[in-house]
Amino acid sequence: MKFTSKKDKYFGRLIAFSIGLILITFIWPLIIIDDIKMSDIVISVIICSLCIVLLLMTGYGVAYIFCDTHLFIKAGLFRSRIPYEKIIRISSTNGMLSGYRALSSKDALEISYHGGIMGSVIISPQNKEKFIDELKERAPQIEISL
Numbered sequence: 001m002k003f004t005s006k007k008d009k010y011f012g013r014l015i016a017f018s019i020g021l022i023l024i025t026f027i028w029p030l031i032i033i034d035d036i037k038m039s040d041i042v043i044s045v046i047i048c049s050l051c052i053v054l055l056l057m058t059g060y061g062v063a064y065i066f067c068d069t070h071l072f073i074k075a076g077l078f079r080s081r082i083p084y085e086k087i088i089r090i091s092s093t094n095g096m097l098s099g100y101r102a103l104s105s106k107d108a109l110e111i112s113y114h115g116g117i118m119g120s121v122i123i124s125p126q127n128k129e130k131f132i133d134e135l136k137e138r139a140p141q142i143e144i145s146l
Contacts, residue, residue, distance in 0.1 A: 001133055003125040005062035006105040015059050022051045064125055066134055071111075073121060080121060084139040086114040090132060091145040093122055111135075 001017040026048035030041055058076030062069035064070040071087070073080040109131070112120040125131035136142065 001066045002027055003064040003127065003131050005064070006061075006106065006107060006124045008105040010106055011059070015055065019052055019057055022055070023046060026051075062124075064131065066138060071135070071138075073123065082111065082113050083123070085141070087135070087139045087142050088112045088114065089137060089143040089145065135146045 018026065026044045030044055031034060053075065058078065062075045063073075067081075069083060071082045073082070089110075090130065091110050093108050093110045094106045107128070108113070108122050108124040109121050109128060110122050132144065132146075136144070
């Protein structure tokens with residue numbers, strides 16, 4: 001079963017601000033420098049484009065997939081596999097900018113688990129209730145604190 005990430009206005013504004021900042025950082029020097037080489041322009045445009053594509057993929061390519069033995073979290077180029085037996089707790093959070101996260105909304109859930117670098121991941125499934133029900137079915141040992 002696959003769940004997509006909820007997206008809110010705050011996230012859209014954050015992405016728009018970030019894209020604006022990337023554009024200013026890479027394009028502004030091309031405008032203000034008089035003697036600029038064509039190779040500098042090409043390199044700046046390529047790097048700027050790659051940064052924007054990576055940002056959009058990471059922000060809008062977020063999915064949470066229930067596999068047979070683990071929860072698979074995909075956020076652009078980033079991937080996580082969390083075995084169901086290692087999941088300890090699921091709780092509500094609005095900490096969009098803290099910790100390891102694969103989300104695009106302030107209305108989020110934090111999954112705590114044994115192992116991993118951070119020990120938890122923050123996600124924002126489109127349908128939280130259905131996601132929690134599916135997780136409870138696959139990992140009945142989890143503590144739920146909403």
